[in-house]
Amino acid sequence: xxxxxxxxxxxxxxxxxxxxxxxxxxxxxxxxxxxxxxxxxxxxxxxxxxxxxxxxxxxxxxxxxxxxxxxxxxxxxxxxxxxxxxxxxxxxxxxxxxxxxxxxxxxxxxxxxxxxxxxxxxxxxxxxxxxxxxxxxxxxxxxxxxxxxxxxxxxxxxxxxxxxxxxxxxxxxxxxxxxxxxxxxxxxxxxxxxxxxxxxxxxxxxxxxxxxxxxxxxxxxxxxxxxxxxxxxxxxxxxxxxxxxxxxxxxxxxxxxxxxxxxxxxxxxxxxxxxxxxxxxxxxxxxxxxxxxxxxxxxxxxxxxxxxxxxxxxxxxxxxxxxxxxxxxxxxxxxxxxxxxxxxxxxxxxxxxxxxxxxxxxxxxxxxxxxxxxxxxxxxxxxxxxxxxxxxxxxxxxxxxxxxxxxxxxxxxxxxxxxxxxxxxxxxxxxxxxxxxxxxxxxxxxxxxxxxxxxxxxxx
Ligand code: SAM
Ligand code: SF4
Numbered sequence: 001x002x003x004x005x006x007x008x009x010x011x012x013x014x015x016x017x018x019x020x021x022x023x024x025x026x027x028x029x030x031x032x033x034x035x036x037x038x039x040x041x042x043x044x045x046x047x048x049x050x051x052x053x054x055x056x057x058x059x060x061x062x063x064x065x066x067x068x069x070x071x072x073x074x075x076x077x078x079x080x081x082x083x084x085x086x087x088x089x090x091x092x093x094x095x096x097x098x099x100x101x102x103x104x105x106x107x108x109x110x111x112x113x114x115x116x117x118x119x120x121x122x123x124x125x126x127x128x129x130x131x132x133x134x135x136x137x138x139x140x141x142x143x144x145x146x147x148x149x150x151x152x153x154x155x156x157x158x159x160x161x162x163x164x165x166x167x168x169x170x171x172x173x174x175x176x177x178x179x180x181x182x183x184x185x186x187x188x189x190x191x192x193x194x195x196x197x198x199x200x201x202x203x204x205x206x207x208x209x210x211x212x213x214x215x216x217x218x219x220x221x222x223x224x225x226x227x228x229x230x231x232x233x234x235x236x237x238x239x240x241x242x243x244x245x246x247x248x249x250x251x252x253x254x255x256x257x258x259x260x261x262x263x264x265x266x267x268x269x270x271x272x273x274x275x276x277x278x279x280x281x282x283x284x285x286x287x288x289x290x291x292x293x294x295x296x297x298x299x300x301x302x303x304x305x306x307x308x309x310x311x312x313x314x315x316x317x318x319x320x321x322x323x324x325x326x327x328x329x330x331x332x333x334x335x336x337x338x339x340x341x342x343x344x345x346x347x348x349x350x351x352x353x354x355x356x357x358x359x360x361x362x363x364x365x366x367x368x369x370x371x372x373x374x375x376x377x378x379x380x381x382x383x384x385x386x387x388x389x390x391x392x393x394x395x396x397x398x399x400x401x402x403x404x405x406x407x408x409x410x411x412x413x414x415x416x417x418x419x420x421x422x423x424x425x426x427x428x429x430x431x432x433x434x435x436x437x438x439x440x441x442x443x444x445x446x447x448x449x450x451x452x453x454x455x456x457x458x459x460x
Contacts, residue, residue, distance in 0.1 A: 007033040008042035012060065013050025015208050015246065017087055019159040021048045024086065024113050026146045031117040035150070040070055044082045044120060049089035051174050053348040060089050061101065068103035082123050084108060084116070088178035094132045107132065110164075110179055114139045134180050140189065151200040156399055156428045157411070158202045162190055162217065162230065163209035168249060170276070171287045171355040172316060172347060175210050182210075184217035187225050187233065194234055203428050204242040204397055204411075205234065212245050213252040228256030235266040241430055242397055244415075246272045247314075250290045253298045261306040268413045269306050270340075273298070274314035278333030279326035282319050286355070292333060299337055310340035310385065310414040317374055318347040318367030320358035327370050334377050340385040340414060342378045346371050386416065389435045389443060394418065396433040396445065398426045409442075417442035 007028050011021040024046060025035050039045050045067050050056045067083055074081040084106035085097050091109040098104050105123040108116060109132035119129045140161075151158070163184040166175045194205050207230070209215060215227040231243055243266045250273060260267055273295075277283050280291050302309050315330060334342070346367045349356035389412075396410040396418045408422045410433070419442055420433050433445035 005033050005043040006036040006041055007044045007046060008036050008039040009046045009048060010039070010063070011048045012056060012087070013052060015159050015206070016161060016210065017048050017050060019161050019208060020087065020110065020113060022146065022150070022154065023143050024048065024116060026150060027114060027116055027144045028120070029147060030144055031120065039067060042081060043079070044084065046084045046086055049085060049087035051088035051092050051178050053345060055348070057089055060085070064101045064104060068101070071103055080124070082106065082120065084120070086110070086113065088174065091132050091178040092174065095130050098128050098130065105129065109133070111135055111139055114143045140185055145196060148200050151197060151202060156202055157204040157206070158197050159206050159208050160190060160193055160197070161185070161209060162207045163212060163215045166210045168211060168289065169287060171285065172319060172350065172353055174350045174353060177352060179210060182214055184215050186217050187219045187230060190217065190230065191233065194240065195237055198237055198239045201428060203240065204244070205240060206244040206246060207231070208246055210247065211249050211252065213248040213257055226254065226256050228254065228260045231260050231267055232264055235264045240266065243267050244270060248273050250275065250295050250298050253302070258301050258305045261302060261309065268415070269309045270413065270415050271302060271309055272312045275333065276314060276316050277319065277326065278330035279322070282322055282326045285321060286319060292329065296336065311337055312340055313342045315342060315344040315374060316347050317344060317370040318362040320347070320355055320362065321360040322362055330374065331377055334374070334381060339378060339381050341382045344371060344374045344378060386438050386443060390438050391435060393432050393434050394445070395430050396420065397430050398422060398428065400427060412443070418445050420445045420447060422447055
């Protein structure tokens, strides 16, 4: 084999892209590529892109410009650096990327990563390679599993994609076009992947999918499973301490999943449930297929199942035709639910989606002003939520070193980042932590006194 080569993968957008980036690196490993965090040292730079909003696409083109300069510098040193564009922008734009940015060598759609080694070999021979077809084979069947050292490097918390694509066709969204129709992975494959992660030190797994609670993968007896059943099965894996899932659609919150929050201790009390708007008129125009009341009822059922559940959400402001009254309905929904946090976005018209064709688009300054008001309200709720934990004791899964020497960062059950003075050997364990201070982005805590004394070096 030729000298070892280096790949740098940069992810944009959602957690599904982070997962895909890892799987691309895993798939390139048998072809002799090891990962590098430094793009300058790379023989191959993969940009794993996101198409969800316009700015994301522009970001990709400016990033390609930056990498092109590195490619030119490498060429001056007699090195050949390849640039590959992957993900949803690649899927949506295809050949157009190479037309607009000639430095790009490979364009690979979100369903074709398993073909990367072959595509890279062709690009090394000088070909420009574009593959954005939806393949007949299942990429998950062909993608290489991560090696032990890769799992260890990525930390004790891992994402696992259980379903991809979406059949909901919200009027603003490109996902059904870029990721294709909804597909769920078989139960046994997911169990095997999670088991392997746990065997190599992973302690928390987040199941991910564009519409994760629509999961309906086949069980070993050929019957369709549900996300609730899958979570219950995974919770039985010894050594797996915590389970999470994201992103859910309100319509797919079935009783079994709701009850899992009451019955499965490993399932964390945190639900990300995008609502997009608090106005029934806007929700109907968005083709969300749920009303404000439906959403509130789902929240109430979840709270009945487990009272301490924390909720987060996604919002879009300035959807075509959104009036001040509609926007006000969104603000009152935020107050009514009392979210622990939320992402909010300015509506971005995506070519090919129904909402982009509408002639009642909202002026940019109105959208920006509404976003500011919504974000200020969400921040107030988030602060209130966090402030409620001052002086309380939380179970914290310690994940990695913090910024200060001797400090570790972990996560509370409610996904808050917690900074605590603790020795490295506690990474991967759950510890009782008393919250001593509430900051704007994270909470600070102290280890249980007995444990801190036990762990302190002699003479301290
Ligand atoms: N499937 C999830 C759901 O049903 O909400 C989320 C999918 S999307 C990857 C993540 C978020 O991006 C959405 O919840 C929405 O708030 C936002 N988003 C999607 N399309 C958008 C657009 N055209 N303009 C602004 N925000 C958008
Ligand atoms: Fe997009 Fe989510 Fe709607 Fe599917 S459910 S179309 S992924 S916003």
